[in-house]
Amino acid sequence: MHHAGRIHSLETFGTVDGPGIRFVLFMQGCALQCAYCHNPDSWDTKTGQLRTVDDILAEIEPYVPFYKRSGGGITVTGGEPTLQAPFVAELFEKCKERWGLHTALDSSGFCDPHHAKRLLDATDLVLLDLKMIDRAGHEHLTSQPNDRILAFARHLSDAGIKMWVRRVLVPGWTDGMSELLALGEFIGELRGVDKIEVLPYHRMGVYKWEQLGRAYRLDGVPEPSQGEVERAYRLIEQGMQAATASTSAKTEKAAR
């Protein structure tokens, strides 16, 4: 079967979305509207360039030795890549078959796991953005509640899929003490989380909001300092320890 996908853009030397040097494919279309999104032009599901899997494979091919030598691979991001799960699944399967490439899916998790089964079977690592644990806060930040996202995270954990959990740190929005502790507690209950990344909010995409004529809701919000980023890591760590302590207390109780 030859699926065509709607593509926003691509990068041949990505170094921030997964291990090593990576081919990064940005898919068009997203169901969320995060206030800090730096690609609001990727939201519309009807635009973008239509490209086949073979087209994309031809783009990847010349760089495969670099990706492999650096311990890298391919990352598909967006937009939201799971909206085009069959296309991404076929691409990942071929990358593995042809070159044994490592595959990473950068997702908001706003996805029904059953819809993405074939895709997840071909995925080595999920970069999962947990934008907010607080449900109302999540809805305010992204336009959607987070139930589906948290369920997706639990599904990955149960299915034994490796994850890097990410949090974009937006001062005054996603960095509250109870929010970060709750994030740590949630992560502490998941299996397969290999890494946690706190990504400082930045304003690089603001001009795109202006070009699209959309009101930017984070005007006046500063980028977090290094100290604030370190504080976030500490609070997440504390939350994780609390979760581990309560799990082992429960296990002990059950064993008695």
Ligand code: SF4
């Ligand atoms: S999920 Fe990603 S692409 Fe979609 S709105 Fe949020 S930041 Fe933007």
